Amino acid sequence: MKIASWNVNSLNVRMPHLAQWLAAAQPDVVALQETKLEDTRFPDGDIAALGYRSVFCGQKTYNGVALLSRVPAEDCVIAIPGFEDEQKRVIAATIDGVRVVNLYVVNGKAVGDVKYEYKLRWLAAVRDWLAAQIAQYPELVVLGDFNIAPDDRDVHDPAAWHEKILCSTPERDALRAITDLGLHDSFRLHSEEGGQFSWWDYRMAGFRRNLGLRIDLVLVSDALRARCVASGIDREPRTWERPSDHAPVWVRLAR
DNA sequence: ATGGTGGTGCGACCA
Numbered sequence: 001m002k003i004a005s006w007n008v009n010s011l012n013v014r015m016p017h018l019a020q021w022l023a024a025a026q027p028d029v030v031a032l033q034e035t036k037l038e039d040t041r042f043p044d045g046d047i048a049a050l051g052y053r054s055v056f057c058g059q060k061t062y063n064g065v066a067l068l069s070r071v072p073a074e075d076c077v078i079a080i081p082g083f084e085d086e087q088k089r090v091i092a093a094t095i096d097g098v099r100v101v102n103l104y105v106v107n108g109k110a111v112g113d114v115k116y117e118y119k120l121r122w123l124a125a126v127r128d129w130l131a132a133q134i135a136q137y138p139e140l141v142v143l144g145d146f147n148i149a150p151d152d153r154d155v156h157d158p159a160a161w162h163e164k165i166l167c168s169t170p171e172r173d174a175l176r177a178i179t180d181l182g183l184h185d186s187f188r189l190h191s192e193e194g195g196q197f198s199w200w201d202y203r204m205a206g207f208r209r210n211l212g213l214r215i216d217l218v219l220v221s222d223a224l225r226a227r228c229v230a231s232g233i234d235r236e237p238r239t240w241e242r243p244s245d246h247a248p249v250w251v252r253l254a255r
Numbered sequence: 256a257t258g259g260t261g262g263t264g265c266g267a268c269c270a
Contacts, residue, residue, distance in 0.1 A: 009261075013262070036263075203261085204259060
């Protein structure tokens with residue numbers, strides 16, 4: 001079972017990229033972020049023609065998440081229970097016996113900004129919810145655009161990014177509070193290497209110069225850890241014409 | 256120190 005995550009930065013624009021990548025990568029489950037589409041405009045028919053069911057929760061211009069899967073998604077939830085939030089950033093469902101939680105974590109803009117405070121409150125609410133989810137669903141995958149680089153190996157220039165947004169200690173502590181629930185960064189189960197990024201700024205030829213961060217993560221629960229046989233970052237779609245600024249990341253679970 | 260690039264949608268705002 002191959003499970004992937006991709007921030008597409010507008011599904012409307014990236015539909016051809018998604019189609020090409022699905023055909024090549026053959027994932028069983030894909031979590032999308034930044035679809036930027038209201039539910040009435042979601043291209044579930046086009047995605048069905050590619051062999052995938054869709055569940056989705058979006059808004060126009062900003063945010064929006066979806067789960068695509070070969071088999072139907074069950075018990076779908078489209079928000080953090082009990083957390084007041086107008087922004088469409090969460091969708092969860094059970095797919096082929098695995099609980100999959102797709103997160104588009106708040107960016108935060110800058111350390112100390114009002115959006116940064118919202119990011120930390122949002123992450124605390126997610127942690128509390130995931131604590132309950134992992135008890136209910138031991139076979140849990142939490143994936144998405146975390147907008148946090150877990151440590152300095154995940155940052156092209158740690159000195160320049162020191163205590164900056166996406167890298168600050170409170171953000172990393174909030175991520176640790178989530179992984180401390182018994183969730184493992186699947187990429188780090190198979191590689192200790194630095195310089196492996198999933199996002200590159202469009203500006204300053206960021207991708208060409210590999211000025212990136214690893215902020216897109218696939219976390220697997222203790223119960224799934226032994227089944228996690230491979231993981232990776234697929235840089236290729238970032239080389240295509242008019243790409244998303246994020247690359248797909250993925251994990252393969254043995255049966 | 257500034258601004259550089261994209262998406263949405265036509266002026267900012269978000270990343």
